[in-house]
Amino acid sequence: MAGKKLLLENDHIEGIRSLRVYRQHGGYQSLEKALKQMTPEQIVEEVKTSGLRGRGGAGFPTGMKWSFLAKPEGVARYLVCNADESEPGTFKDRYLMQRIPHLLIEGMIASSFALGARTSYIYIRGEYFYVARILEQAIAEAYEAGLLGKNILNSGFDHDCYVQVGAGAYICGEETALLESLEGKRGNPRIKPPFPAVAGLYGCPTVVNNVETIAAVVPIIRDGGAAYASIGVGKSTGTKLISASGHLNKPGVYEIELGVPVEEFIYSDEYCGGIRNGKKLKAVVAGGSSVPILPADLILKTANGEPRLMSYESLADGGFATGTMLGSGGFIAMDEDTSIVKNLWNFSRFYHHESCGQCSPCREGTGWMEKILHKILDGNGTLADVDLLWDIQSKIEGKTICPLGDAAAWPVASAIRHFRKEFEEYVKNGKNIRDVKHYYRLNNLVEV
Amino acid sequence: MSDQKVYRFSDETMATAERIMRRYPEGKQKSALIPILHLAQAEFEGWLSPGAMDYVASILNIKPIEVYEVASFYSMFNLKQVGKCVIEVCRTSSCWLLGAEDVVRHIEKKLHIKAGETTKDGMFTLKTVECLGSCGTAPMLQCGGDFYENLTLEKVDALLDKMKEQGRRRVYTKDDMVEL
Numbered sequence: 001m002a003g004k005k006l007l008l009e010n011d012h013i014e015g016i017r018s019l020r021v022y023r024q025h026g027g028y029q030s031l032e033k034a035l036k037q038m039t040p041e042q043i044v045e046e047v048k049t050s051g052l053r054g055r056g057g058a059g060f061p062t063g064m065k066w067s068f069l070a071k072p073e074g075v076a077r078y079l080v081c082n083a084d085e086s087e088p089g090t091f092k093d094r095y096l097m098q099r100i101p102h103l104l105i106e107g108m109i110a111s112s113f114a115l116g117a118r119t120s121y122i123y124i125r126g127e128y129f130y131v132a133r134i135l136e137q138a139i140a141e142a143y144e145a146g147l148l149g150k151n152i153l154n155s156g157f158d159h160d161c162y163v164q165v166g167a168g169a170y171i172c173g174e175e176t177a178l179l180e181s182l183e184g185k186r187g188n189p190r191i192k193p194p195f196p197a198v199a200g201l202y203g204c205p206t207v208v209n210n211v212e213t214i215a216a217v218v219p220i221i222r223d224g225g226a227a228y229a230s231i232g233v234g235k236s237t238g239t240k241l242i243s244a245s246g247h248l249n250k251p252g253v254y255e256i257e258l259g260v261p262v263e264e265f266i267y268s269d270e271y272c273g274g275i276r277n278g279k280k281l282k283a284v285v286a287g288g289s290s291v292p293i294l295p296a297d298l299i300l301k302t303a304n305g306e307p308r309l310m311s312y313e314s315l316a317d318g319g320f321a322t323g324t325m326l327g328s329g330g331f332i333a334m335d336e337d338t339s340i341v342k343n344l345w346n347f348s349r350f351y352h353h354e355s356c357g358q359c360s361p362c363r364e365g366t367g368w369m370e371k372i373l374h375k376i377l378d379g380n381g382t383l384a385d386v387d388l389l390w391d392i393q394s395k396i397e398g399k400t401i402c403p404l405g406d407a408a409a410w411p412v413a414s415a416i417r418h419f420r421k422e423f424e425e426y427v428k429n430g431k432n433i434r435d436v437k438h439y440y441r442l443n444n445l446v447e448v
Numbered sequence: 449m450s451d452q453k454v455y456r457f458s459d460e461t462m463a464t465a466e467r468i469m470r471r472y473p474e475g476k477q478k479s480a481l482i483p484i485l486h487l488a489q490a491e492f493e494g495w496l497s498p499g500a501m502d503y504v505a506s507i508l509n510i511k512p513i514e515v516y517e518v519a520s521f522y523s524m525f526n527l528k529q530v531g532k533c534v535i536e537v538c539r540t541s542s543c544w545l546l547g548a549e550d551v552v553r554h555i556e557k558k559l560h561i562k563a564g565e566t567t568k569d570g571m572f573t574l575k576t577v578e579c580l581g582s583c584g585t586a587p588m589l590q591c592g593g594d595f596y597e598n599l600t601l602e603k604v605d606a607l608l609d610k611m612k613e614q615g616r617r618r619v620y621t622k623d624d625m626v627e628l
Contacts, residue, residue, distance in 0.1 A: 085581050088540045088541035090581065091581040126522070129621065133623070160471075168522045183479055184478035184508075187522075202473065245541075245586060246583075251585070251586075330583070343544075346541065347541070350540050354578060
């Protein structure tokens with residue numbers, strides 16, 4: 001049976017990108033309800049009741065984040081939407097924004113009303129330029145219909161919403177790096193505290209939320225927080241967009257009720273339809289490239305033999321020893337022919353490329369890890385190199401200003417933890433493993 | 449460190465830049481830097497020369513170094529001359545799992561350049577880039593503002609041929625999709 005959909009319920013409807021069709025299907029009724037029947041405090045309460053957790057990756061309770069917002073008299077407050085979707089394996093926000101841009105705009109206005117923000121910005125990664133244009137068209141429609149600007153729907157609430165494009169930097173998905181970038185600077189994360197809730201954009205109190213989080217506020221206002229909380233399992237309430245990719249028969253964006261068994265998600269025809277070309281599943285990265293990789297047996301069942309569910313708690317069951325994280329919901333499946341060592345090198349190159357260079361452990365360590373993996377892939381590694389990799393990752397994790405260091409360390413730690421034999425095979429037999437030359441060449445590609 | 453060329457936005461681009469600057473509170477116009485660098489890159493042949501960056505600094509009334517440090521941080525800004533079509537092949541994760549390397553190798557062979565280089569006729573620059581958020585439709589590449597997804601080598605051939613035939617510059621700020 002198909003699960004309940006709250007965000008993508010109408011995404012198949014022709015023309016849903018336009019304001020007219022969006023409104024025909026109930027669009028902007030939540031905003032009307034928020035402005036005419038609710039106080040800002042009531043909206044924050046409903047979001048707290050809903051149990052909604054940040055959908056960008058950290059999973060922090062949204063209502064709590066909102067309630068931290070400082071409200072000094074006479075100081076502007078800002079809502080900033082994090083649309084800098086860059087976590088490898090994640091493409092749900094792009095899908096949502098290009099299909100139903102008004103869902104995000106409606107969420108932005110209603111959330112801004114709840115937070116008392118007169119201005120909001122949607123910071124979208126530069127590569128999504130065409131999506132930024134879709135959003136700008138939607139915003140123009142909203143202004144024309146009196147849904148943005150002065151005295152929205154005669155409520156007395158004024159609000160302006162703008163789209164800001166980035167220019168290619170994974171690090172700007174980190175909320176304080178994003179704020180730096182929005183201020184026209186390099187995307188170097190800030191030291192916290194102070195948190196953005198106290199001193200964010202231009203030093204003013206700011207809430208930064210992911211696209212999907214802000215969109216989820218719309219059904220929460222419409223149906224109430226309790227109704228939202230009744231979906232899902234335990235503290236994993238509501239629905240979640242999963243970006244499914246890799247060796248799957250049906251990759252794509254799926255809205256699931258949190259709590260769907262992983263096995264059902266991978267193999268049922270309703271979702272991913274199994275592994276391509278009838279191959280076996282080898283491993284899964286369940287929440288974007290940063291979360292620990294798990295071998296097939298541990299992603300399908302926990303160490304205790306319980307079926308693993310698509311929820312924050314179930315995916316984390318067993319800690320990092322035998323579990324992983326839901327993260328951004330970037331679900332990457334790898335078939336039996338995938339080389340875990342090569343895949344890890346691909347990830348490590350990514351983190352090396354994307355490290356902002358501010359903290360030494362991350363700036364230096366990511367480069368060392370990439371080089372050592374390259375050496376191992378090239379057939380020149382030793383068993384001591386595997387231990388050295390382990391040592392380096394342990395000296396990055398938790399020792400940097402922002403979580404990019406952790407994100408670079410976890411894939412390395414988990415790959416060695418679960419697939420150490422494969423590393424040893426490369427050490428012993430690397431020169432005979434097919435395609436090694438090719439990887440060597442690829443790694444030497446020069447960038448513009 | 450300006451070059452000889454005189455940089456100046458067209459009236460239309462200047463109007464866009466001014467519209468963008470009004471989005472921020474008084475005194476915070478530096479926030480417009482990244483959007484305006486995109487405009488400059490589109491207007492001045494797809495790259496940001498020192499002269500172009502100095503011009504952007506003058507528009508925003510900030511020091512040139514504030515522009516250089518930002519332009520050199522973000523991967524979408526080209527600090528060297530590039531071809532009319534910059535082909536950016538995603539090399540990360542799912543694209544890599546599903547054959548991104550074959551795509552890169554194929555384009556290198558077809559255009560007789562390595563990744564990072566520009567063809568002699570100035571038509572194409574080939575770059576490899578990190579995840580572009582199109583993992584469900586891997587492998588993919590971006591050219592200008594457009595995504596080309598679910599690539600096969602045949603599709604890549606058709607795309608490059610059409611681009612060459614049309615001979616236009618493609619920039620991030622414009623939709624200029626080549627139909628496959």
